[in-house]
Amino acid sequence: MKRLIAYFRLNRLNTDIDMRIGSVILWGITLLLYVVFVSSQNVESRSPNTSIMSLTMCAAQFSKMNKRYSRRRNLYTIPTRPTRRPRYTSVARSPCPNSGRLFRTADGFCNNILRPSLGQSFERFKRFRRANYNGRKGLPRIFGRCRRVGTRRCVRRLLPSARTVSTVIHPEVKTQSIGTVMRMQWGQFLDHDFTAAAVEQPESARTCCEQAASNPRIFRGTDDCFPIRIPQTPTPDRFFKQTCLELVRSRAIDANFTRRNPREQQNLLTSFVDASNVYGSDQETQDRLRAANGRMKTSAGNLLPRGRDEDCIRGPNAPFCFDAGDERVQVFPGLTALHTLFVRIHNDIVEELSQHNANWNGERLFQETRKIISAIMQRITYLEFVPEVLSEPTIKKFGLDEGNFKYDITIDPSIANVFATAVFRYGHSLIPNFLVIDGKQVASRQLFNNPEFIFTSLTSLVENLVSNPAELRDRFLTEEITDHLFETDEGSFDLASFNIQRGRDHGLPPYNSFRRFCGLRRVTSFSDPVFGNGGRFLARVYKNVDDMDVFAAGMVEESEEGSTLGPLFSCLMARQFRDLKFGDSFWYETRDRRRGFSFAQRRSIRRITLSQLLCQGFGLKSVQRNPFQVVRAGNLEVDCSRFPKIDLSPWYEH
Ligand code: HEM
Numbered sequence: 001m002k003r004l005i006a007y008f009r010l011n012r013l014n015t016d017i018d019m020r021i022g023s024v025i026l027w028g029i030t031l032l033l034y035v036v037f038v039s040s041q042n043v044e045s046r047s048p049n050t051s052i053m054s055l056t057m058c059a060a061q062f063s064k065m066n067k068r069y070s071r072r073r074n075l076y077t078i079p080t081r082p083t084r085r086p087r088y089t090s091v092a093r094s095p096c097p098n099s100g101r102l103f104r105t106a107d108g109f110c111n112n113i114l115r116p117s118l119g120q121s122f123e124r125f126k127r128f129r130r131a132n133y134n135g136r137k138g139l140p141r142i143f144g145r146c147r148r149v150g151t152r153r154c155v156r157r158l159l160p161s162a163r164t165v166s167t168v169i170h171p172e173v174k175t176q177s178i179g180t181v182m183r184m185q186w187g188q189f190l191d192h193d194f195t196a197a198a199v200e201q202p203e204s205a206r207t208c209c210e211q212a213a214s215n216p217r218i219f220r221g222t223d224d225c226f227p228i229r230i231p232q233t234p235t236p237d238r239f240f241k242q243t244c245l246e247l248v249r250s251r252a253i254d255a256n257f258t259r260r261n262p263r264e265q266q267n268l269l270t271s272f273v274d275a276s277n278v279y280g281s282d283q284e285t286q287d288r289l290r291a292a293n294g295r296m297k298t299s300a301g302n303l304l305p306r307g308r309d310e311d312c313i314r315g316p317n318a319p320f321c322f323d324a325g326d327e328r329v330q331v332f333p334g335l336t337a338l339h340t341l342f343v344r345i346h347n348d349i350v351e352e353l354s355q356h357n358a359n360w361n362g363e364r365l366f367q368e369t370r371k372i373i374s375a376i377m378q379r380i381t382y383l384e385f386v387p388e389v390l391s392e393p394t395i396k397k398f399g400l401d402e403g404n405f406k407y408d409i410t411i412d413p414s415i416a417n418v419f420a421t422a423v424f425r426y427g428h429s430l431i432p433n434f435l436v437i438d439g440k441q442v443a444s445r446q447l448f449n450n451p452e453f454i455f456t457s458l459t460s461l462v463e464n465l466v467s468n469p470a471e472l473r474d475r476f477l478t479e480e481i482t483d484h485l486f487e488t489d490e491g492s493f494d495l496a497s498f499n500i501q502r503g504r505d506h507g508l509p510p511y512n513s514f515r516r517f518c519g520l521r522r523v524t525s526f527s528d529p530v531f532g533n534g535g536r537f538l539a540r541v542y543k544n545v546d547d548m549d550v551f552a553a554g555m556v557e558e559s560e561e562g563s564t565l566g567p568l569f570s571c572l573m574a575r576q577f578r579d580l581k582f583g584d585s586f587w588y589e590t591r592d593r594r595r596g597f598s599f600a601q602r603r604s605i606r607r608i609t610l611s612q613l614l615c616q617g618f619g620l621k622s623v624q625r626n627p628f629q630v631v632r633a634g635n636l637e638v639d640c641s642r643f644p645k646i647d648l649s650p651w652y653e654h
């Protein structure tokens with residue numbers, strides 16, 4: 001025991017010293033760079049256009065997080081290769097404390113005490129199937145299956161352009177469901193709790209298409225560029241006039257690739273469902289977002305705190321951009337609304353707990369409340385959201401229902417590459433082409449990155465989220481995101497093309513390979529019944545069934561009975577959600593007294609529902625019991641006064 005304490009102290013001390021030296025050097029370098037930068041810029045060259053343009057490049061949205069990554073490498077020198085990652089075979093040798101009261105670390109470190117970096121932010125995505133790149137240097141997958149002609153020669157044919165796949169397989173067709181826009185919105189909010197792939201530094205972001213103009217080989221991908229070719233022949237593109245769409249590659253976590261250690265991508269977030277979208281995925285962000293006495297920072301009107309001006313595109317009524325635990329907070333106002341909700345509920349809980357636990361200091365108030373909020377995030381996700389997506393038999397098979405939790409230290413809770421890069425992007429097909437705000441239809445293209453309506457019409461916006469039907473999950477995506485994503489005077493983007501191109505950038509093997517992982521039979525024909533009527537569209541773009549990109553073909557699959565997804569995506573999603581539950585030692589149902597809750601506390605958490613939070617956080621008058629489905633028989637509106645308040649009495653110490 002003494003040895004363990006000594007080891008831990010030593011470890012912390014070293015880290016502290018490293019941090020101090022690191023931060024002095026870092027500040028020095030930052031100051032120097034800043035002076036050089038300011039002196040080399042004049043005021044005009046920092047015009048709003050520059051920042052908006054860099055913001056509209058989705059890649060550049062992560063610039064702040066990217067910078068933090070480099071800093072963290074300097075300060076903590078965390079090993080990044082799994083082969084070299086320390087694996088502690090006994091608890092006594094682990095650097096993780098395992099006594100006293102425990103709360104999650106900001107970055108997820110030590111959730112798994114034997115392999116402390118599992119699920120930690122800034123670590124690699126795991127893989128369900130081996131990577132499939134074009135060669136050993138980790139260049140993107142651009143060729144289909146090799147086909148032998150004649151006796152020996154093997155001809156490799158280029159895959160279709162991602163834009164061609166997008167226009168043929170993912171056009172806009174309206175298909176309303178009984179699900180509300182809230183279903184889409186929770187999906188995106190949740191996504192921002194567990195996945196954000198780091199991209200190469202944005203400095204290179206604006207040059208990939210420029211380079212490709214003089215050297216078409218760039219379209220085949222380089223270390224950091226993978227622009228999308230927009231075919232204009234034999235027929236011109238339905239929308240884009242240019243021949244190139246900018247795409248910067250996701251950053252390689254380690255530059256030395258070998259066959260056994262291929263190019264891997266990096267997840268900037270904690271993989272756990274732990275509300276890191278509210279608090280941040282590292283200590284620095286958490287500290288920035290915290291206020292005194294356990295509270296979270298807010299701004300006038302009980303809104304999110306002020307962020308950097310270049311973080312959003314401000315409409316005429318938005319005085320500033322917001323700051324939150326995930327940088328993409330203002331990508332869509334419905335998302336900003338959910339961020340606001342959770343900060344408000346956090347502060348409500350702190351308020352009540354501080355009245356009943358006068359001896360708790362700010363740190364204790366903050367951590368206990370953060371723990372409750374993480375539990376709420378898990379509970380709503382698994383008990384309300386997942387049943388909207390997966391069928392009951394799948395939920396049972398993977399143990400995603402309530403009451404059967406047993407932590408398994410051997411499970412890797414990291415996010416799988418295919419989950420982030422294809423499966424969980426299914427939500428893009430639920431995006432509506434407009435919201436109704438204050439009685440007026442506002443096209444989605446006017447809402448991307450625009451926080452204006454949070455300042456002027458928050459209640460109306462939330463009422464619309466729970467009443468407006470969302471699109472069905474199918475292969476169809478609205479043109480608001482396939483032609484008008486992040487639209488400005490300077491151009492726009494296509495999200496479906498990004499999804500496909502990103503899969504190739506990450507070296508995702510094709511669709512059939514993942515079917516095999518799931519124990520599903522290999523598809524041998526485009527007219528396979530699993531694709532319903534959609535197979536012929538796949539046949540129009542792919543030459544071979546073994547070439548199909550996993551996003552495109554997975555989205556063409558017909559939904560399974562009682563599920564929003566087809567068999568492949570159901571399996572991959574269930575598997576990921578299983579890992580996130582049974583691989584999380586802080587799971588809200590754990591019986592570990594240091595990490596979990598008391599029986600009475602768990603009972604309280606079990607009673608919390610999204611509808612109740614919406615009532616409390618937005619002052620609504622009424623809302624249906626299940627806000628993920630439209631009001632109808634069996635899901636009637638309930639007066640908000642009838643929802644009980646969160647019962648915090650099990651946390652009172654006096
Ligand atoms: C208005 C709504 C949305 C917009 C504007 C949006 C936009 C984007 C953009 C620009 C990317 C990066 C694409 C790339 O460069 O690879 C992305 C990634 C992603 N989106 Fe969405 N999205 C929306 C809604 C959703 C929803 C509803 C879900 C899920 C239910 C979702 C899940 C994802 C996932 C999993 C990623 C990958 C994140 C990563 O690992 O980096 N998105 N989205």
Ligand SMILES: [Ca+2]
Pocket residue numbers: 193194269270271272273274275276277
């Ligand atoms: Ca997280």
